[in-house]
Amino acid sequence: MALNFPRPLLSVDVIIFSILNNELVLLLTRRPAEAAEPFPGQLCLPGGFIDIDRDEDLEGCARRKLLEKTGVATPYLEQLASFGSAARDPRGWSATVAYFALLALPSAGSDGLWRPVASLPPLAFDHELLCRRALERLRAKGEYSSLPAFLLAEPFTLPQLQQVYEIVLGRPLDKSAFRKRMLDRDFLDEVGLQPGAGVRPAMGYRIRERQLDFFSQSFRPRE
Amino acid sequence: MALNFPRPLLSVDVIIFSILNNELVLLLTRRPAEAAEPFPGQLCLPGGFIDIDRDEDLEGCARRKLLEKTGVATPYLEQLASFGSAARDPRGWSATVAYFALLALPSAGSDGLWRPVASLPPLAFDHELLCRRALERLRAKGEYSSLPAFLLAEPFTLPQLQQVYEIVLGRPLDKSAFRKRMLDRDFLDEVGLQPGAGVRPAMGYRIRERQLDFFSQSFRPRE
């Protein structure tokens, strides 16, 4: 089969979540202002075309864009889904592989354009859809995994972690149930009491092996 | 930004699962035999490059390939993940968007190359990896959703459904717990007793709205 048929455009976009001022936020950038570009000057997700010389693979490309935008090299990174159609880019048939990342903001919010997911502005291309899907996935996984822990800098305390869960899930959780759940799964390592901003110091924890943990299930597989 | 930079190849591949002779099987095809092709004559997944003139979007492309190979127009179809790297295709940087489909074999197994997932032959490209990932996803979702029901022709009985679950999950399930689980979720519609191959007829069911249902969870969201 000959390979000289037209090829779609292929890009990678990254939805980068973090917590800022007790809100779930994500990082946006701005499209170039030239009128020749689609959606000139509009807000969009960080991303861009695959560079077949620099990028080893899809995840490498996502990791590169993440590093360029945030300086963070090893956050939690997961492939979300791909979106491709004849219509999504005025320049022609195009597909994008969307990744989402979770990281803890160093503090001063870095220099990026962090926007609360609760009030996203209009975005270029189908990026609003990508954000929606990423948010759905994050929330879904928050229901039954330790994923939201990756939004926190280590070490963190259980009250802090619960707050992050409540921000992600959008509802209050019972303290006792939450603590039992987290500690029973045995995916956290104690690293000593944290002086704490509050009144009483709380135990600090790190994620063991920095791995994702899943909680209870359905057809409860017997040991 | 100019668009005259080299573009990766973009294809769609489909992992099509079904049940045949009480085994989980998937559909394979054969690579063209010409020596100019990569992996000539080897088994692989059905799929191919996006046709930017015929394919509206990624899912449309997957649906087209599925229809071409199986004649089935509306099975369960879900995007699995994308796989792309400089190395996976000798012809250059290439990416594929993998979908997986579940369907009931009409009966005589159609004419395709259906192979049990338990003993897959070597496949072209990274298609063995794709199959493994699809199988993982199917099994994972089988643990907490009604997904395996899409492997059965409607109407089906609960004993039949349980058997499919046991094939997918690879372990026996308790009959009483299984029935309670399925019926309590209320995603099945009774459609009358099925004469049944067995001794006693069993109630037949259809999937209500042909929708995917998820079972119990973790942070049990209160009503």
Add this chain to the structure above:
DNA sequence: TAAATAGTGTCTGTAAGACAGTATGTT
């Protein structure tokens, strides 16, 4: 000692697994 936050204990409800039992068809 009061206030605030960290952390625990106890009760209850839900649902799954185990498993024995009953129901209804065919031969």
Add this chain to the structure above:
DNA sequence: AACATACTGTCTTACAGACACTATTTA
């Protein structure tokens, strides 16, 4: 009547939610 298979009931266990309680720090 014997059988095979469909279906149900009961007991136990695990665990989440509710909520009240205790513990430990600072001011």
